[in-house]
Every structure is written in structure tokens, then in C-alpha cells.
Amino acid sequence: MRPSRISVAALLPAALLFGVLAVLPLLVDPFRVPLFGKYLSFAFVAIGVVLIWGYCGILSLGQGIFFGIGAYALAMFLKLEASAPELPDFMVWSSVEQLPLWWEPFHSLTVTLAAILVFPALVSFPLSYLIFRKRVSGVYFAILTLALALTLTVMIIGSQGETGGANGITDFSTLKGLDVASDDARARWYYFQLVLLAVAAGCVAWLVHARFGKVLIAIRDREDRVRFSGYDTALYKAFTFAVASVLASVGGAMFVLFTGLITPQLVGAVASVEMVIFAAFGGRMSVLGAIAAAFLVGWLKSTLSETFPELWLFFLGGLFLVVTAVMPQGLAGIVAALRARLAGRGV
Numbered sequence: 617m618r619p620s621r622i623s624v625a626a627l628l629p630a631a632l633l634f635g636v637l638a639v640l641p642l643l644v645d646p647f648r649v650p651l652f653g654k655y656l657s658f659a660f661v662a663i664g665v666v667l668i669w670g671y672c673g674i675l676s677l678g679q680g681i682f683f684g685i686g687a688y689a690l691a692m693f694l695k696l697e698a699s700a701p702e703l704p705d706f707m708v709w710s711s712v713e714q715l716p717l718w719w720e721p722f723h724s725l726t727v728t729l730a731a732i733l734v735f736p737a738l739v740s741f742p743l744s745y746l747i748f749r750k751r752v753s754g755v756y757f758a759i760l761t762l763a764l765a766l767t768l769t770v771m772i773i774g775s776q777g778e779t780g781g782a783n784g785i786t787d788f789s790t791l792k793g794l795d796v797a798s799d800d801a802r803a804r805w806y807y808f809q810l811v812l813l814a815v816a817a818g819c820v821a822w823l824v825h826a827r828f829g830k831v832l833i834a835i836r837d838r839e840d841r842v843r844f845s846g847y848d849t850a851l852y853k854a855f856t857f858a859v860a861s862v863l864a865s866v867g868g869a870m871f872v873l874f875t876g877l878i879t880p881q882l883v884g885a886v887a888s889v890e891m892v893i894f895a896a897f898g899g900r901m902s903v904l905g906a907i908a909a910a911f912l913v914g915w916l917k918s919t920l921s922e923t924f925p926e927l928w929l930f931f932l933g934g935l936f937l938v939v940t941a942v943m944p945q946g947l948a949g950i951v952a953a954l955r956a957r958l959a960g961r962g963v
Contacts, residue, residue, distance in 0.1 A: 629951075633904055634814055637911070641806055646799035653806045653874035655914030659813055660867030662894035662906035663820050664860030669892070670900035671824050672856045673836030674753070678761030679864045679891045681768055682736045684883035686865030688779070689731040691878045692722040694788035694796075705787065710777030719778075725792060732869045733862060740861035745854035753839075762885055769884035784879030796873055809870050816863055817903050823859075824903075832856060864891075896939045899948025908947055 637656070641649045661679050668674040695704045696719070702708070703715060721727040747757065772779045779785070789797035796805065823829055834842045835849050843849050872878050881887060894913055898905030913935070921928050943949060 629904055630814075630817070633908060634810065637810055638807070641803055646803070649799065649806050650802045650874045651914075651918060652911070653802065653809055654871060655911045656806075656809055656813060656907070657867045657871035657874065658891060658894060658914060659907040659910035660816060660870070661864040661891045662898065662910045663817055663903050664863035665892055665895035666898075666901060666903055666906045667820050667824065667832075667863075668856050668860045669895060670902075671829060671832040671836065672853055673839075674853060674857060675755075675758040675892070676761045676857070676860070677758045677885065677888050677892065678765040679860070680765050680883045680885075680888035681761075682740065682861040682864035683868040683871070683887070683891070684768065684772075684878070684880075685736050685739075686732045686868030687872045687878040687882065688785065688868075689722065689728050689735070689865075690869040690872045691785040691788070692719060693725060693728040694791060694872070695785050696723055697790060697792070698788040704780075704785075706780045706783065706785070707777055712777040716778050732865050736861040736865040737858040741854050741858040744857040745850055748850035748853045762888065765883060765885055765888050769880045772880040772883065779880075782880060784877055786877035788876065791873075797876065802874060805870075805873050809873075812866070812870075813907065816866070817907060820859075820863075821903050824901075828852075893935060893939070897935060897946050899946035902946065902948030905946055905948035905951075912947075 637652075640652060644652075661683055665676070665679060668676060699705065703712060707715070722731070747760070752760070773782050775781065789795065795801045824832070831842065831847065831852060835847075835852060839849050868878070868882075871882070890913075894910045895906045897913060898907070898909030916931070917928060920931055939946060945952070
């Protein structure tokens with residue numbers, strides 16, 4: 617009976633968090649629901665960062681790349697549906713006379729879903745495996761991913777006729793004929809995303825609490841010893857990075873559904889650093905903390921940008937300093953300390 621009690625107790629924080637997130641749309645005006653959905657789209661990226669950074673010690677400053685892959689893939693499908701049978705408007709404005717060949721597969725929803733779920737892994741796994749085989753890690757890997765994010769941003773902006781350039785892709789409202797822009801539709805998508813996020817969080821939690829998670833922690837702490845024990849550490853790290861890239865891609869696709877646009881700024885360095893801050897603020901090794909932090913920081917960003925638009929970046933930098941210097945365990949550390957204090961008092 618003891619394992620049963622422990623498992624139920626472990627599920628209570630998750631039930632509480634997702635219960636609060638499920639009730640929130642019922643307590644606010646409908647126009648706030650898409651904002652909540654946008655905040656939670658970054659939670660997919662945050663739990664991926666917990667997996668690769670908190671457990672495996674891989675600091676990636678380029679998760680915006682994979683967020684952008686999922687977002688642009690779905691945006692391309694939605695834009696083609698909205699524009700049919702004509703070319704997308706930004707192509708017409710750029711004097712493009714024929715749909716680019718690489719856009720053609722995105723007439724199919726099946727191909728689009730494959731691009732969201734499979735393509736990020738196909739890109740990230742072999743590339744990262746080759747990098748990790750060369751034992752590139754730490755700050756060098758972080759700089760490399762940051763450079764890739766900056767490069768991709770420049771490429772997107774420079775391809776106005778094919779990607780929408782700096783303006784991105786926008787102006788769509790249906791998915792296979794189903795409305796995605798009305799208040800009722802976005803409420804339904806919110807709960808769909810909440811279920812999807814719960815599944816993703818459950819899968820990551822299962823991974824880190826299984827033997828696989830113990831190997832990741834060992835790689836993070838003493839990779840040389842793990843390698844000498846016969847493990848292919850590059851394979852473990854590349855697989856973990858691929859899982860995080862798929863989660864980021866799913867988050868990007870959900871972001872498009874709630875905002876109705878994607879721009880290259882969400883692929884670049886600033887967005888990628890924000891995604892790491894979500895995980896740091898929530899707790900580097902806390903899946904639930906990452907979800908809560910993504911929502912709270914997103915809400916604070918919206919609130920401050922409405923009231924003090926010029927102060928948001930200062931807040932972001934200050935938050936990073938506070939987390940680093942004062943609360944290195946993030947929100948999860950604060951909650952754990954409170955629980956320990958209450959337990960000590962017999963509450």
C-alpha cells in the first residue's frame with residue numbers, strides 16, 4: 617500500500633496545476649483564452665528544456681529553431697487553405713508567379729503533421745549526434761545553437777517572397793474547413809492543448825523517473841565515467857535533444873493556432889533565451905515548474921507590455937539574475953522548501 621500512497625501524492629501537484637489551468641478560461645473574458653493558449657504553447661518548449669538542460673546538462677539556446685519548424689509548417693498549410701486557389705498574398709506582393717516547390721507538400725494535412733512531429737527529430741538527431749560524438753558540449757554547444765537560430769532568422773527575413781520575410785505568415789482562420797479563429801473554437805483548442813500538454817508532461821516525467829533519467833543525470837554530472845562504463849553518451853544526448861526538439865515543434869504549431877501568425881522573431885535568439893528562462897524560473901528539473909513558469913512569465917510579459925512596454929526586456933534580464941542568484945531551484949525549489957517546512961511543523 618505504501619507505493620500506492622506515494623504515487624497518489626506525487627500526482628496531486630499535477631492534478632492541482634492542470635485543474636487550475638482548466639478552470640481559468642471559465643473565469644475570464646473570452647478574448648483572454650487565446651492569450652492563455654499562447655502562454656501554454658511555450659510550456660511544451662520549457663519541459664523539453666527541463667529534459668535536455670536540467671537532466672542531461674545540454675544548454676541549448678536555439679530551441680526557437682524547432683519552435684519555428686512546427687509553427688511555419690502549420691502556418692503554411694493554413695495559408696494555402698486560406699488562399700486557395702490563388703497564391704498566398706505575400707507571394708503576390710513579392711511578384712512570385714508560381715508556388716515554390718517546397719510549399720507543395722503542405723497542401724496535405726498529413727504531410728504537415730509529419731513535418732511537425734517527425735522533421736524536427738530527423739534534423740536534430742543526426743546533427744546533434746555528430747556534434748556530441750566530437751564531444752562538443754557546454755558553452756560551445758550553446759553558442760553553436762544560438763548561431764544557428766540567428767542564421768535561420770536571417771534566412772527567413774531574406775526570403776520575403778517564400779516565407780513572408782519579417783512580416784511572417786498570417787491571415788488564416790480555418791483548418792480543413794473548421795473555424796479556428798472564433799472564441800468558441802479557441803476555447804476548444806485550449807482544452808485540446810491542455811490534454812496534449814498533460815500527455816507530453818507525463819511522457820517526459822516517465823522518462824526522467826525511469827532508468828533512462830538516471831543515466832541522463834549521470835551523463836550530466838560525470839559524462840566521462842558513464843562513457844567508460846560502456847554507454848554511448850552521444851546517442852543518449854542526441855535522443856534527448858531530438859525529444860526536446862519535437863516538443864518545441866508541437867508548441868510552435870499550437871502557438872499558430874492561438875495567435876494566427878508566425879514571425880521570424882520567434883525563431884531567433886531572444887525567443888530562444890526566453891524559452892530557457894521559463895525552465896530556469898520553474899526549476900531546471902521540474903516539469904510542472906516549467907509549465908507554471910511558462911504561463912506566469914507569459915502573463916507577466918503581456919501585463920507589463922500593456923502597462924510598461926519599454927520595461928519588458930529589463931524585467932526579463934532581472935528575472936534571470938534573480939533566478940540565478942537568489943532562487944537557483946526556481947519555483948519548484950520554493951514549493952519544496954514550503955512543503956518541508958509544513959511537514960516539519962506537522963501540518
